Amino acid sequence: MKSHLLILTVVSILFPSCNDQEGRIRKIDFKTEYKFNSEIENELNKSSEPWKHQVSASDYATKGDYTNALKQWDLAMGARERNFSQSQIDSINDKYRKVNAIDFIVEQSKQTQVVIINEAHHNSHHRVFTKSLLRKLFDQGYSNLGLEALSYKDNLDSLNHIRKYPIQKTGYYIKDPQFGNLVREAIEIGYTIFPYETANSEADGKPREIDQARNIQEVINSKPNEKFLIHCGFDHVLEGTHNSWEKAMAARLAEYTGIDPLTINQVAYSEKSVPKYNDPLLKALAVKEPSVILDQNNKPYRYERGEAYTDIAVFHPKTQYINNRPSWLFENENQNVTIALKDVEMKFPVMVLAFKNGEDINNAVPIDITEIESKTDTCTLGLKKGDYSIVITNGTESIQIGKQVN
The missing domain is CATH 3.40.50 (Rossmann fold)
Structure with missing residues (x-):
């Protein structure tokens, strides 16, 4: 898996907030083993292994991309239409x-x-x-x-x-x-x-x-x-x-x-x-x-x-989507939390990862992850009440934002 180690000057910009961390942005050193879609697709295209779609399905699931995980699994296993009268x-x-x-x-x-x-x-x-x-x-x-x-x-x-x-x-x-x-x-x-x-x-x-x-x-x-x-x-x-x-x-x-x-x-x-x-x-x-x-x-x-x-x-219902994300991410006390990206000055696409405050962002499993193609796209995360560190990275630059969910 590809890792990204970023060495950057720390810069803090304080935005209006409801606590000391809310809205505070700073550039950070950040490394991750989570793969961008382009990395998964490049590995898929280069692979000649018969199980390559199973691997890519797991890679997409690992980064919380439910839609692409299902697609790759169906390519691996095959799918055909069957119906009852x-x-x-x-x-x-x-x-x-x-x-x-x-x-x-x-x-x-x-x-x-x-x-x-x-x-x-x-x-x-x-x-x-x-x-x-x-x-x-x-x-x-x-x-x-x-x-x-x-x-x-x-x-x-x-x-x-x-x-x-x-x-x-x-x-x-x-x-x-x-x-x-x-x-x-x-x-x-x-x-x-x-x-x-x-x-x-x-x-x-x-x-x-x-x-x-x-x-x-x-x-x-x-x-x-x-x-x-x-x-x-x-x-x-x-x-x-x-x-x-x-x-x-x-x-x-x-x-x-x-x-x-x-x-x-x-x-x-x-x-x-x-x-x-x-x-x-x-x-x-x-x-x-x-x-x-x-x-x-x-x-x-x-x-x-x-x-x-x-x-x-167990029979699960067909998944409904909200801003291209499964609606079940926003159930069981999880809120649909929007992360504003219009003022993020870095090259897109970016990966947005949410961590609980106090957890080691370089090692912890994130609470949620999503990849965003453009700063005009809506970014939503499924988060419970609490204080979070939101990390935004494009693999070359990374910033960290405090976020409070009430």
């Missing part, structure tokens, strides 16, 4: 009723000690949804959060008890601001965060599933009276028989602990970059909020693939 759509909507996914998951969580939910690594919305579960699950006794994405390179004791915010070496996927916010919120609420990915870089397939499950089992055994939320990637959430691994992590964990976990799949019916390519079931349901569907016996529709399954499938 109107009679099939009517039958589906007669057979099933939609209920709020958060409320249903929290209610079902009372029946077990372990909840496992998955994500697609290119999809920031999945991380936002898991974050939305944290407070209500904590109120039900869930106090431990296992993250596949956690890196052993970070000092996790410091993360949990001293620093209390994620840095970029906390994990590759955790560099996505929305994943970083999931970690921040979990710590603020009172969760203890732990890794469970195998430390053996050679492990894959069946050995990896076994190692992950054994690592989680060890933590559960050390806290037998506590409850656990596990956030994993893709197929690791599957119970039953897996067609490649014999058993995925979730099924292995059930085998090793005797605990029947609540397994939640929010990947299977995720939206595509072009709505017509969405799964026909997602299109038929036309949900307006994250939803679970129940049959006439109040049994949830579960994801099934061969002999593998999850207890619940």
